[in-house]
Amino acid sequence: MKTVLRWLVGLAFACATQAAMAADPAALYSQHCAACHGADRLGAMGPALLPESLERLRASELDQVLHAGRAATQMPAFAGTLAEPDLQALARWLRTAPAATPQWNAQAIRASHIVHHAPGSLPARPLFGADPQNLFVVVEAGSHHMTVLDGDRLAPVHRFATRFALHGGPKFSRDGRYVYLASRDGWVSKYDLWNLAYVAEIRVGVNTRNIAVSDDGRWVLAGNTLPRTLVLLNAEDLSLARVIDVKGRNGEASRVSAVYDAAPRHSFIAALKDIAEVWEIPYADAAGAPLPALAPRVVVLDDVLDDFFFDQPYRHILGASRKGGGQVIDLQQGRKVAALSLGGMPHLGSGITWQRDGREVMASPDLGQGRITVIDMQDWHTVATVPTNGPGFFLRSHENTPYAWADAMMSPRRDTLQVIDKQSLRVVGSVTPSAGRTAAHVEFTRDGRYALVSLMERDGAIVVYDAATLQEVRRLPMDKPIGKYNVFNKTTRSAGTSH
Ligand code: DHE
Numbered sequence: 008m009k010t011v012l013r014w015l016v017g018l019a020f021a022c023a024t025q026a027a028m029a030a031d032p033a034a035l036y037s038q039h040c041a042a043c044h045g046a047d048r049l050g051a052m053g054p055a056l057l058p059e060s061l062e063r064l065r066a067s068e069l070d071q072v073l074h075a076g077r078a079a080t081q082m083p084a085f086a087g088t089l090a091e092p093d094l095q096a097l098a099r100w101l102r103t104a105p106a107a108t109p110q111w112n113a114q115a116i117r118a119s120h121i122v123h124h125a126p127g128s129l130p131a132r133p134l135f136g137a138d139p140q141n142l143f144v145v146v147e148a149g150s151h152h153m154t155v156l157d158g159d160r161l162a163p164v165h166r167f168a169t170r171f172a173l174h175g176g177p178k179f180s181r182d183g184r185y186v187y188l189a190s191r192d193g194w195v196s197k198y199d200l201w202n203l204a205y206v207a208e209i210r211v212g213v214n215t216r217n218i219a220v221s222d223d224g225r226w227v228l229a230g231n232t233l234p235r236t237l238v239l240l241n242a243e244d245l246s247l248a249r250v251i252d253v254k255g256r257n258g259e260a261s262r263v264s265a266v267y268d269a270a271p272r273h274s275f276i277a278a279l280k281d282i283a284e285v286w287e288i289p290y291a292d293a294a295g296a297p298l299p300a301l302a303p304r305v306v307v308l309d310d311v312l313d314d315f316f317f318d319q320p321y322r323h324i325l326g327a328s329r330k331g332g333g334q335v336i337d338l339q340q341g342r343k344v345a346a347l348s349l350g351g352m353p354h355l356g357s358g359i360t361w362q363r364d365g366r367e368v369m370a371s372p373d374l375g376q377g378r379i380t381v382i383d384m385q386d387w388h389t390v391a392t393v394p395t396n397g398p399g400f401f402l403r404s405h406e407n408t409p410y411a412w413a414d415a416m417m418s419p420r421r422d423t424l425q426v427i428d429k430q431s432l433r434v435v436g437s438v439t440p441s442a443g444r445t446a447a448h449v450e451f452t453r454d455g456r457y458a459l460v461s462l463m464e465r466d467g468a469i470v471v472y473d474a475a476t477l478q479e480v481r482r483l484p485m486d487k488p489i490g491k492y493n494v495f496n497k498t499t500r501s502a503g504t505s506h
Contacts, residue, residue: 032100149486175217222270230263404503407455414447
């Protein structure tokens with residue numbers, strides 16, 4: 008007992024000495040970090056450095072960046088400048104929320120607005136010969152770039168720098184000319200794919216989930232976790248139209264989980280992370296005439312649902328709760344109409360649909376277990392559970408292919424994608440672009456002939472497969488490609504991909 012006591016006292020003394028030896032982390036931040044990351048930690052030339060922004064970085068990764076810097080960026084190595092206890096104190100401090108909750112109000116949003124090209128000032132035709140409907144945009148997370156690919160020649164057309172850490176699917180205008188991008192740090196950008204130029208940018212929040220673009224091309228809606236807001240922008244030049252505080256019927260604020268465009272309903276849908284409500288914001292009436300009020304309609308739920316899939320008419324939401332349960336919400340009736348038998352950690356957001364035996368089925372991966380769950384979209388029963396190599400993130404198909412492609416990127420088999428026959432629901436093949444290296448996220452060419460897979464490594468690639476023979480046909484080097492998005496498949500709302 009005495010020995011343990013002595014050890015505890017020694018440990019407390021060592022910690023106290025170490026803490027005493029370290030300089031004040033706030034002062035270290037002001038001296039070494041504030042110039043690039045902002046005095047308020049909200050980001051400037053460098054990204055925001057708040058607990059929410061660092062959530063996805065493992066402790067060892069943060070240490071590594073502080074010690075060694077970040078290659079190909081302006082982030083320097085501090086190992087030679089700061090002592091070890093200072094670096095540790097700084098890392099701890101960065102993970103601690105500031106005393107005052109960061110604000111990002113309408114004034115800050117407006118002040119961030121940049122118009123690169125006034126609406127109508129660029130030519131309304133593509134600068135290049137490629138089919139503008141069969142372009143892909145590829146998010147390269149390694150050095151924060153985007154590559155525009157010609158889907159016929161399977162070759163890059165252009166590559167440009169993006170804001171730090173884009174996340175979620177880029178959204179296209181209906182004619183495919185413009186693509187809208189969102190970064191985790193709250194930047195929304197509008198890019199003209201025909202002129203290969205940015206049109207406008209604006210920072211809508213400190214920590215943003217994603218954006219949706221209204222089918223009539225008038226609005227962009229962004230959902231934030233910090234602050235707790237929805238931000239409505241004019242799609243033409245991204246100027247601010249309105250900030251909507253996200254507060255439940257009992258007054259409690261909620262983070263936004265994601266926003267969606269329910270095109271057939273002419274409305275936006277917002278999934279909320281902290282309250283048992285779903286919001287619908289109609290932007291046009293049934294005949295498509297604009298509704299200027301854009302007032303949220305609240306559907307009260309009996310559980311928090313924050314991961315959504317929609318049927319093709321957007322009448323039903325399939326929603327998953329954090330406890331693993333699933334529900335079907337009828338948006339017309341504004342209530343739950345069925346329970347889903349899902350279990351595990353379903354990732355409904357990555358769901359796809361197709362016809363099987365004359366019925367529409369939906370399938371989605373599971374973040375916790377190696378399986379694909381297939382659900383009947385008429386009576387919501389689970390048709391089958393297809394075992395896979397391991398937990399995966401994405402599932403993809405196309406109207407012109409008999410197969411669905413699933414990754415296992417959160418398992419030791421992260422290097423292999425499995426190919427599932429959509430009728431027999433059996434795994435019929437697999438591809439391994441590079442043994443031991445993460446491969447995930449598939450998108451098909453416009454005609455469904457080729458499947459493009461991301462080899463998600465710094466010296467990675469887009470690996471193109473013949474979707475019928477599963478043979479590799481091309482490898483395009485890229486810097487940690489994550490998602491890729493085909494203009495035609497997105498703008499026609501293919502059932503095999505996300506919308
Ligand atoms: Fe995503 C889309 C949420 C982590 C890559 N991800 C989405 C969407 C949501 C979401 C709500 C749909 C938005 C849209 O398309 O408009 N993602 C989440 C999370 O909650 C989660 C688990 C934790 C988080 O930190 O946010 C998460 N996501 C990741 C990753 O770790 C991934 C693999 C790498 C990364 O870049 O962060 C990742 N998410 C993606 C991609 C899409 C996406 C590539 C677009 C898929 C598509 O094809 O449409």
